[in-house]
Amino acid sequence: MTGDKKPVPEPTLRRLPTYVHYLRRTAQVETETISTSLMAKELKLDPTQVRKDLACTGVTGTPKVGYNIDRLIDAIENFLGWDNVEDAFLVGVGNLGKALLSYERLSGYGVNIVAAFDVNPALVGTSINGVKIIELKKMKNLIQRMNIHIGIITTPAGSAMDVAEKMIDGGIKAIWNFAPISIDSPDNVIVQNMDLYASLAVLSKKLKQQLKHSKRKNR
Amino acid sequence: MTGDKKPVPEPTLRRLPTYVHYLRRTAQVETETISTSLMAKELKLDPTQVRKDLACTGVTGTPKVGYNIDRLIDAIENFLGWDNVEDAFLVGVGNLGKALLSYERLSGYGVNIVAAFDVNPALVGTSINGVKIIELKKMKNLIQRMNIHIGIITTPAGSAMDVAEKMIDGGIKAIWNFAPISIDSPDNVIVQNMDLYASLAVLSKKLKQQLKHSKRKNR
Numbered sequence: 240m241t242g243d244k245k246p247v248p249e250p251t252l253r254r255l256p257t258y259v260h261y262l263r264r265t266a267q268v269e270t271e272t273i274s275t276s277l278m279a280k281e282l283k284l285d286p287t288q289v290r291k292d293l294a295c296t297g298v299t300g301t302p303k304v305g306y307n308i309d310r311l312i313d314a315i316e317n318f319l320g321w322d323n324v325e326d327a328f329l330v331g332v333g334n335l336g337k338a339l340l341s342y343e344r345l346s347g348y349g350v351n352i353v354a355a356f357d358v359n360p361a362l363v364g365t366s367i368n369g370v371k372i373i374e375l376k377k378m379k380n381l382i383q384r385m386n387i388h389i390g391i392i393t394t395p396a397g398s399a400m401d402v403a404e405k406m407i408d409g410g411i412k413a414i415w416n417f418a419p420i421s422i423d424s425p426d427n428v429i430v431q432n433m434d435l436y437a438s439l440a441v442l443s444k445k446l447k448q449q450l451k452h453s454k455r456k457n458r
Numbered sequence: 459m460t461g462d463k464k465p466v467p468e469p470t471l472r473r474l475p476t477y478v479h480y481l482r483r484t485a486q487v488e489t490e491t492i493s494t495s496l497m498a499k500e501l502k503l504d505p506t507q508v509r510k511d512l513a514c515t516g517v518t519g520t521p522k523v524g525y526n527i528d529r530l531i532d533a534i535e536n537f538l539g540w541d542n543v544e545d546a547f548l549v550g551v552g553n554l555g556k557a558l559l560s561y562e563r564l565s566g567y568g569v570n571i572v573a574a575f576d577v578n579p580a581l582v583g584t585s586i587n588g589v590k591i592i593e594l595k596k597m598k599n600l601i602q603r604m605n606i607h608i609g610i611i612t613t614p615a616g617s618a619m620d621v622a623e624k625m626i627d628g629g630i631k632a633i634w635n636f637a638p639i640s641i642d643s644p645d646n647v648i649v650q651n652m653d654l655y656a657s658l659a660v661l662s663k664k665l666k667q668q669l670k671h672s673k674r675k676n677r
Contacts (some may be wrong), residue, residue: 252663256481256655261640282640319659321667334560338553344638349662387663399590413665415658419563421480431661433654434523435569436479437472439634440538442650443568444471446607446632447539449648 251292256348257282258292259315266308273394274305321349328387328411330402331394332357332372335417339393340367350389350415354381375402382409389413396420403430470511471538475567476501477511478534493524522546540568547606547630548623550613551576551591554636558612559586569608569634573600592619601628608632615639622649 259359261282265273275293279286293306293329298314300306316322327350329336339345340355356375357363363374381387388442390406392399392414406414413429415420459616480501484492493510498505512525517533519525535541546569548555558564559574575594576582582593593599600606609625611618611633618637625633634649635641 240492246667247663248661252660253653253656256638256653256659257640260638260655264639282644320662323666325544325662325665334553334557338557341553345658348658350658377629388669389661411660412668415661419475419479420483421476423500427668427672429661429664431657431664432476434472434475435652436475438650438652439564439567440475441468441471442608442632442634442648443539443544444466445648445650446544447542448465449631449646450607453646 240359251295252351253451254284254288254292255315255319256294258289259312259319262308262312262315266312269309271407272301272305273308273311275300277305289366292423321347321351323351326351326353326385326387327389327391327415328378328382328392328406329354329355329370329391330357330375330378330406331392331398332359332367333393336393337367339391340370350391352391353385353387375405379405379409382406382411387411389415391415391417392422393417466514470514473503473507473511474515474534474538477508477533478538481527481531481534485531487665490518490527491524492527492530494519496524519542528590538568540566543568545570545572545604545606546608546610546634547572547601547625548574548589548610548612548615549576549594549597549625550611550637551578551581551586552612552614555612556586558610559589569610571610572604572606594624598624598628601625601630606630608634610634610636611641612636 261278275289276286279289283345296314296318298306298311324346329339329352332355336355340352345352352370355370355372356378357372358375362372365372388411390411392402396418399416399420400422403414403422403424405429407424414422414424415431415433417433419436422430477587480497494508495505498508515533515537517525517530543565548558548571551574555574559571564571574589574591575597576591578596581591584591607630609630611621613621615637618635618639619641622633622641622643626643626647633641633643634650634652634654638655641649
C-alpha cells in the first residue's frame with residue numbers, strides 16, 4: 240500500500256478497457272511481450288500517453304522489451320476492479336435494457352445485474368438471461384435489503400429522473416444512466432452518463448469536418 | 459464564414475449535447491435567459507469550461523444577463539450539425555440494434571438509419587420502426603449506390619471487424635462501433651467507439667474509491 244494516491248484522470252480510466260481488449264486480441268496471435276510504442280501505433284494514441292496510463296496501474300515493463308502481455312492484462316483488470324464484482328439493479332426492460340441483460344460479459348467488467356425492474360405487468364415475473372424482472376415499486380426496499388450500490392437506468396428520458404430519485408432514496412451510490420437526460424444527484428452519488436448522444440456528436444462533427452475537407456481538396 | 463478554424467476538442471463536443479438536454483429542460487420551466495455560472499453549477503462543471511465550450515459554437519451572451527436559451531439551443535444544434543441529417547446503415551439487429559432502431563429521436567441528433575443488415579434469415583425482410591432489414595451480403599453494393607457515409611456496428615465482438623472491413627470497402631467514412639473490440643481502420647475513416655466498458659470502468663472505479671473513502675471516515 241502506497242497510501243493515498245491522486246485519483247486517476249477520467250480519460251485514462253476510459254482508455255484502460257481499450258488496452259485490455261487490444262491486449263487480449265494480441266495475446267491470441269502474437270508474442271508474449273508488447274511495447275507501448277506498438278500499442279500506441281495500433282490504437283492511434285500518443286506513446287507517452289499510453290506509458291502514463293499504464294503507469295497508473297502500477298505495472299512496470301522491461302526496458303527495450305516491453306510488458307509481459309498476460310501480466311499487463313492482469314494489472315489493468317485488477318486496477319479497474321474487474322476481479323471484484325459489484326451487484327447492480329437495472330430499471331427499464333426495453334430493447335436497451337434487454338441488450339444489457341443479455342451481455343453475459345458484463346460481470347467480467349465488474350458489474351453483475353442481479354435484478355431488473357419495470358412497470359409493465361406483462362414483463363413482471365418473467366426472466367431474461369436468468370435475471371428476474373420485478374415490479375418497480377419493490378425496488379427501493381430491495382436496494383436496502385440487498386445493500387445494492389449500483390443502479391442502471393435504461394428507461395425513456397421521461398421516467399429517468401423519477402427512477403433516479405427512487406434509487407438514491409433506497410441507497411444507491413452510483414448510477415449508470417443510459418437515458419438521454421442529465422440527472423440531478425447529491426454530491427455523494429456518482430452519475431455516469433452513457434452519453435449516446437455525446438458519442439454521436441463527436442462522430443458526426445468529425446465526419447462533417449472530413450467531408451468538407453475532402454470536398455475542398457477535390458475542387 | 460471565419461475561414462479555417464481549429465478543430466474543437468473532443469471533450470467539448472461530448473459536453474455540448476448535455477448542454478442542449480439541460481437547456482431544453484430549463485426552457486420548459488424557467489426564464490428566457492441563463493447564465494453560464496448557473497449552468498455550470500447545475501451540471502457540476504467548471505464555469506470557465508462552460509464558457510469556453512459555448513464560445514466554440516460562436517454564440518455570444520449579454521454581460522450580466524447571460525444567454526437567450528432558445529438562441530443558445532439553436533446555436534449548439536447548428537454547430538453539431540443536428541439540423542443537417544446524415545443517412546446511416548446499421549449492422550446487427552440484436553437487442554442493441556433494435557434499441558437504436560427504436561430511438562425515434564436519433565434523427566434529431568444528426569443521424570438517420572435508412573437500412574439495417576443482419577445474417578439471420580428470420581430477420582431479413584422484416585422491418586423495425588419502418589427500417590427494413592436486409593441480407594448483410596447486399597450491404598457493400600448499397601453503400602456505394604446510396605452514397606452512405608455512416609455505418610453503425612451492433613454485432614457481437616466476433617463479427618465486428620469483418621463488418622467494419624465490408625463497410626470500409628463499400629465507402630463508409632465513419633463507423634459508430636458498439637461492439638466491445640477496437641477496430642482497425644485507415645486514417646481517412648473515423649471510428650467512434652461507444653465504449654460501454656469505458657463508461658463502466660469510470661463508474662466502478664469511482665464507486666470503489668468512494669466506498670473506500672466512506673469506510674475510512676466511519677472508522
